[in-house]
Amino acid sequence: MWVLASLVEGKKFGEVVVPPPGMARLGEYGMMHVADSSGNNQVALVKRVRPDDVAGLCEGLIDLARGAEACEGDDRVAGEDVRTMSVRYAANGDRLRPFKESVLEMVSTEMEDFPFEPRTCLEYLRAIQSVSESCHSQHLAWVAQSKVPEGSRAVYEDETLATILDTAITYDALNVANLASFELLVRRRQLIAAAHSHNASAPSYEGADYYLGNKYRQGGSIVVSSLTDHVSKKLQADSAILKERRKAAEAKAGLRGAPKAKAGAPAAS
Numbered sequence: 001m002w003v004l005a006s007l008v009e010g011k012k013f014g015e016v017v018v019p020p021p022g023m024a025r026l027g028e029y030g031m032m033h034v035a036d037s038s039g040n041n042q043v044a045l046v047k048r049v050r051p052d053d054v055a056g057l058c059e060g061l062i063d064l065a066r067g068a069e070a071c072e073g074d075d076r077v078a079g080e081d082v083r084t085m086s087v088r089y090a091a092n093g094d095r096l097r098p099f100k101e102s103v104l105e106m107v108s109t110e111m112e113d114f115p116f117e118p119r120t121c122l123e124y125l126r127a128i129q130s131v132s133e134s135c136h137s138q139h140l141a142w143v144a145q146s147k148v149p150e151g152s153r154a155v156y157e158d159e160t161l162a163t164i165l166d167t168a169i170t171y172d173a174l175n176v177a178n179l180a181s182f183e184l185l186v187r188r189r190q191l192i193a194a195a196h197s198h199n200a201s202a203p204s205y206e207g208a209d210y211y212l213g214n215k216y217r218q219g220g221s222i223v224v225s226s227l228t229d230h231v232s233k234k235l236q237a238d239s240a241i242l243k244e245r246r247k248a249a250e251a252k253a254g255l256r257g258a259p260k261a262k263a264g265a266p267a268a269s
Contacts, residue, residue: 001016001048001049001050001051002016002017002018002019002030002046002047002048003015003016003017003046003047003049003054003057004017004034004044004045004046005029005044005045005046005047005057005061006044006045006046007065008034008036008042008044009036009037009038009042010036010037010038011034011036011037011044012058013057013058013061013062014054014055014057014058014061017032017034017044017046019032019046020032020033028047028048028049029045029046029047029048030045030046030047030048031043031044031045031046032044032046034046082107082109082175082178083174083175083178083179084173084174084175085097085102085105085106085173085174085175086173087173088173095171096170096171097169097170097171097173098170099129099133099134099135099166099169099170100129100133102169102170102173103125103126103128103129103169104126104129106122106125106175106176106177107175107177108121108122108177108178109178111178114180114183115180115213116180116183116184116187116213119177119183120183120186120187120190121176121177121179121182121183121186122177124186124189124190125165125169125176125177125186134162134166134170135161135162135163135165135166136159136162136163136166138162139158139159139162142158142193143155143158146193146196146197146200147200148196148200149200149201154192154195154196154203157188157192158189158192158193161185161188161189162189164185165182165185165186168182184212184213187211187212187213188211188212190211191205191208191211191212194207194211
């Protein structure tokens with residue numbers, strides 16, 4: 001059968017076409033007019049293939065498109081988008097990517113302007129796939145093992161975040177390791193886990209600003225991070241000075257309070 005073997009707006013590689021009589025042809029290839037999404041006829045390349053060979057033809061054409069380069073123009077490369085992965089389908093035809101395989105395929109691409117450092121998303125997902133079949137499965141295990149009180153808001157929040165992660169990977173085919181929005185999402189999950197790690201009934205969200213990379217405080221107040229760092233270092237220095245002063249004072253007080261030995265009396269051992 002004859003199938004489409006070139007790019008036409010609104011059409012897909014491998015779509016079956018019906019060549020007109022007398023079509024220009026060279027071997028298994030031909031040239032014919034194909035209507036695009038606007039109804040305009042475009043000259044398109046078509047190929048004669050066996051039905052079983054259509055999938056291989058389509059995959060080859062997609063690979064060629066990804067590696068395509070142009071000799072002129074501002075946008076000369078059609079390389080892969082580091083934010084996405086290829087879409088896959090289950091045996092029943094449903095759109096589905098296996099979670100564990102997808103995480104192992106992910107690559108974290110260096111970006112100079114990435115807004116959150118350090119980047120933890122890929123390492124976090126690899127840890128999940130090593131112990132669970134999905135983020136939701138890991139969530140259920142966490143709830144059972146951490147003994148978070150039933151009805152806790154954290155349980156519902158973490159479940160929602162886990163479901164978002166699973167959907168983004170298995171259905172949307174997103175390489176979440178290169179998405180700043182998902183870096184923030186997994187940091188929130190890590191914050192929830194850390195907050196409940198010492199006392200599941202009385203979680204502590206101390207350090208939340210550092211987990212989520214917040215530059216400004218809640219309540220409308222604004223504190224620039226460089227000033228926060230400066231003040232923190234000064235406070236640490238002051239604390240160290242006070243600690244040394246306190247130790248020196250305690251040492252002097254100990255010397256003043258020590259009993260003096262009487263003349264001729266043996267020194268205390």
